[in-house]
Amino acid sequence: MTRNLLDKAIGYLAPRTALRRVQARAALELLSAYEGASRDRRLANWQARGTSANAANQNDFVVLRDRAFDLVRNSPYAGRGASMFAGHAVGTGITRRTSDVKANELFKNWVEYCDADGRHDWYGLQRLIARSVFVGGEALIRKRIRRVTDGFEVPLQLQVLEGHFLDHQRISLDPKSPKGNYIIQGIEFDSLGRRAAYYLWNQHPGEMLQIRSTLESRRVPADEVIHVYVVDRPGQVRGVTHLAPVVADFKHLSDYEDATIIRKKVEACIAAVIRQPDDGDGAGIKSKGPDGKIFEEFSPGMVARLNLGEDISFLDPRPSAGEKEFKTGKLRDLAIGTGLMYEQLSGDLSLVNYSSYCAGQIDFRTVMDQFRWFTMVFGACQPMSKWFMETAFLAGKIGEMKAVVEYGVTLYKSVDPEKDATADLLELRIGGKTWPQLVAERGLDPKAQLDEMKEHAKSLDKAGLILDSDPRNTARNGAARATAPATTQEATQ
Numbered sequence: 001m002t003r004n005l006l007d008k009a010i011g012y013l014a015p016r017t018a019l020r021r022v023q024a025r026a027a028l029e030l031l032s033a034y035e036g037a038s039r040d041r042r043l044a045n046w047q048a049r050g051t052s053a054n055a056a057n058q059n060d061f062v063v064l065r066d067r068a069f070d071l072v073r074n075s076p077y078a079g080r081g082a083s084m085f086a087g088h089a090v091g092t093g094i095t096r097r098t099s100d101v102k103a104n105e106l107f108k109n110w111v112e113y114c115d116a117d118g119r120h121d122w123y124g125l126q127r128l129i130a131r132s133v134f135v136g137g138e139a140l141i142r143k144r145i146r147r148v149t150d151g152f153e154v155p156l157q158l159q160v161l162e163g164h165f166l167d168h169q170r171i172s173l174d175p176k177s178p179k180g181n182y183i184i185q186g187i188e189f190d191s192l193g194r195r196a197a198y199y200l201w202n203q204h205p206g207e208m209l210q211i212r213s214t215l216e217s218r219r220v221p222a223d224e225v226i227h228v229y230v231v232d233r234p235g236q237v238r239g240v241t242h243l244a245p246v247v248a249d250f251k252h253l254s255d256y257e258d259a260t261i262i263r264k265k266v267e268a269c270i271a272a273v274i275r276q277p278d279d280g281d282g283a284g285i286k287s288k289g290p291d292g293k294i295f296e297e298f299s300p301g302m303v304a305r306l307n308l309g310e311d312i313s314f315l316d317p318r319p320s321a322g323e324k325e326f327k328t329g330k331l332r333d334l335a336i337g338t339g340l341m342y343e344q345l346s347g348d349l350s351l352v353n354y355s356s357y358c359a360g361q362i363d364f365r366t367v368m369d370q371f372r373w374f375t376m377v378f379g380a381c382q383p384m385s386k387w388f389m390e391t392a393f394l395a396g397k398i399g400e401m402k403a404v405v406e407y408g409v410t411l412y413k414s415v416d417p418e419k420d421a422t423a424d425l426l427e428l429r430i431g432g433k434t435w436p437q438l439v440a441e442r443g444l445d446p447k448a449q450l451d452e453m454k455e456h457a458k459s460l461d462k463a464g465l466i467l468d469s470d471p472r473n474t475a476r477n478g479a480a481r482a483t484a485p486a487t488t489q490e491a492t493q
Helices: 006-014 013-031 053-058 059-073 075-092 101-115 120-135 244-267 323-337 343-347 354-394 417-429 435-441 446-462 488-492
Strands: 095-096 138-145 157-161 183-186 187-189 197-202 218-223 224-229 271-275 312-317 405-408
Touching: 006 013, 053 435, 059 075, 059 120, 059 244, 075 120, 075 244, 075 323, 075 343, 075 354, 095 101, 101 354, 120 138, 120 157, 120 197, 120 224, 120 354, 138 197, 138 354, 157 354, 197 224, 244 323, 323 343, 343 354, 354 405, 405 435, 417 435, 435 446
Parallel strands: none
Antiparallel strands: 095 405, 138 157, 138 224, 183 187, 187 197, 197 218, 271 312
């Protein structure tokens, strides 16, 4: 252990005191077995609080959410990040199918009118939910049961709301409350910790045309609301924007770009400073032209004469180096903070080749698949599907609600479809996956796909056509099969 000058001075004047200082410092260092827990001067100012997820969110998540929405509106990179995240999370939509044929037909029709606002179908609502979770941290889905006279085959619609509708200031931890319920950030829990209700504003708190006197939060039973957000910590009741780690960095990048633009404007101009002597009253001497106007700016071909005693000097702004490198590095940091790839956030593909881009997508798709299945499928699609089945059953449209429901996510777009198709074919041949699994991975219904293939084969046979794309007659290498299988019509007779 090294001794500084103060220790040496104290050791000279008071040896016992110096010894106690050294012993105390040695004991303190032994207590910090981890460097990250040390309390030396390098980490002395690091204040880490052991707050719960809800305590950490209480005072900050609203500000973070509002700033995130502002960034998405004004920063092209934040806006692109939100679009890219929602696009990869949902694709063209998460599909749903059951073993109940009647329920499938009802759902196929319900997809078109499920949105209470009439702006989206089932798949468009998924994109809206995913984007709201990315930007605002959460989304709320309200069940809207319709009257029989509204003319809906299944009298159910869905309304997607932003997290602003949830009254986060509604808090009650009174153990003497009715039934022992308590409220955290607008969510009511029962004595067992189950969600009992949500306190929702009757209109958006930031709506421009709202009448403040009519703004109130009302209790809505929990079975009428689906709360979608990413749970990062046990006990976390509200979602936090995905931009939270980089909100400040996005703002700094925008400020840097603004400053760069101003500097470039100055570099493109000829700026000058005129120094003039004091005429005695502190006002200075003003240079004037023949028309009596004061010279304040330059114009092409202008020749100006200065008054006696005046001097002029031109500003010579120097361009700063490393702007591109700085911006690229900052965008990489922003991409890491948002969970996206640099190329996705910036749109810049100049720094990658096919192999490196595919390798980078592996980690991204692993995390994205977690969001797809844990948040979108389990957290949003399954509860919405349950509402649909319950409503259809109560309306007498289906006989039971016990049908097995399966979901399929959209297959990621391929950079090289031929290579991916070859890999899928090999997987099928070695038994790594079945044909229904392969079709389901593409977001399609295997049974519907098989029926369509069957009808297509019938049409070819009826027209007397043999196509190279028909595997019944043409091998994969393009050669005709020695013995063509029976036609579809013959096989069905």
